[in-house]
Amino acid sequence: xNLMHLKYAAEIAKVGSLNKAAxxxxxxxPNLSRAIRxxxxxxxxxxxxxxxxxxxxxxxxxxxxxxxxxILAEVDAVEKLYxxxxxxxQTFSVSVPRACYISEAFARFxxxxxxxxxxxxxxxxxxxxxxxxxxxxSDYKLGIIRYAENYDKxxxxxxxxxDFSHELVSEFRYVLLMSREHPLADCEDIRYxxxxxxxxxxxxxxxxxxxxxAAVKKEELPDDIERRIYIFERASQFDLLSENHNTFMWVSxxxxxxxxxxxxxxxxxxxxxxxxxDMLIHRRDYHLTELDKRFITELCRSKRQHLN
Numbered sequence: 001x002n003l004m005h006l007k008y009a010a011e012i013a014k015v016g017s018l019n020k021a022a023x024x025x026x027x028x029x030p031n032l033s034r035a036i037r038x039x040x041x042x043x044x045x046x047x048x049x050x051x052x053x054x055x056x057x058x059x060x061x062x063x064x065x066x067x068x069x070x071i072l073a074e075v076d077a078v079e080k081l082y083x084x085x086x087x088x089x090q091t092f093s094v095s096v097p098r099a100c101y102i103s104e105a106f107a108r109f110x111x112x113x114x115x116x117x118x119x120x121x122x123x124x125x126x127x128x129x130x131x132x133x134x135x136x137x138s139d140y141k142l143g144i145i146r147y148a149e150n151y152d153k154x155x156x157x158x159x160x161x162x163d164f165s166h167e168l169v170s171e172f173r174y175v176l177l178m179s180r181e182h183p184l185a186d187c188e189d190i191r192y193x194x195x196x197x198x199x200x201x202x203x204x205x206x207x208x209x210x211x212x213x214a215a216v217k218k219e220e221l222p223d224d225i226e227r228r229i230y231i232f233e234r235a236s237q238f239d240l241l242s243e244n245h246n247t248f249m250w251v252s253x254x255x256x257x258x259x260x261x262x263x264x265x266x267x268x269x270x271x272x273x274x275x276x277x278d279m280l281i282h283r284r285d286y287h288l289t290e291l292d293k294r295f296i297t298e299l300c301r302s303k304r305q306h307l308n
Contacts, residue, residue, distance in 0.1 A: 003075065005039040006068040008032055009047055013065050016054045090114065092291040093122035093139055095131035097146035097278065098203060098234040100254045101170075105302040109295040125234055127203075128155070135283060136162065142282050142292060144169060144299075149275040159281060169278040170303045174250040176267040177237075181245040185265050192271040196224050201240050201249040204230035238262045252276070253306050 012021040012032075022029040040047050047061035057065065090113060096102045106123055113119050124134065128145035135143050147155050149171070159166045176190060184190055184198075229247070231237060241247055242262045254266050280296070282288070288296075 090119040094142040095124045095134045096144040098125045099252045101302045101306040105298040109298045163284045164281045165284045167280045170307050177251045178248040179245045190269045199227040199247045200225050
């Protein structure tokens with residue numbers, strides 16, 4: 001069996017006629033018939049049944065042709081990728097925490113992509129564990145993980161064990177995000193007790209891989225909040241905060257233009273002293289591409305604007 005045999009079989013199945021396939025392949029009908037017999041003999045199966053109506057595919061032939069078409073498609077893709085004059089596809093992938101300063105950096109970075117070349121950008125907002133798994137098991141090259149500073153040793157030990165490089169992007173304390181119409185919006189000194197009667201919006205996936213979700217939520221959030229709305233999509237939080245004036249959310253500092261867009265305010269809370277870290281990660285043997293470096297440049301720029 002060779003690649004030409006696969007092309008022959010696929011063409012016959014496509015047109016349903018030996019004569020028509022031979023014509024399309026610019027070869028004699030006897031030579032094509034002989035090639036198919038050789039293919040069937042080498043595989044030990046019958047691919048086609050010949051009749052007065054033409055060539056029909058057998059059930060085992062259908063199975064063979066599924067594989068053949070996949071192989072031919074891969075060959076076509078390789079030829080298109082490497083043929084002379086072909087444009088190289090620009091690729092970039094990153095998994096990140098849900099953070100406005102990071103999404104702003106990605107938006108700016110996306111404007112730098114050459115509009116005349118094919119491009120494929122992957123941007124996933126998720127928790128620390130999934131970001132690490134995306135690099136280990138999927139096609140993601142970069143990640144940014146977020147964790148409280150008291151878990152610094154845990155995460156750094158894990159990254160070393162998995163042979164990851166890691167670099168600190170930012171340190172910050174969470175601030176409160178709420179509508180300008182929220183009853184606490186004009187308060188200068190907000191304490192945990194002030195939040196008891198309001199509804200917290202929280203991201204639903206846990207932050208620390210080694211702990212069960214219930215334990216993580218208990219540790220990350222004040223215990224005396226009785227009403228919470230858990231969301232997975234960051235975009236939902238702005239609509240909730242804007243439309244429901246009794247909700248609030250703990251977030252990393254938010255760009256002023258987003259606050260104005262959704263008519264929100266961000267407030268500090270004197271009781272909140274925990275420091276969080278965003279850490280850039282990738283495999284130790286991975287070499288940053290030009291696109292990676294451009295994204296990191298925009299990330300640092302956005303961090304300086306909104307977190308310093």
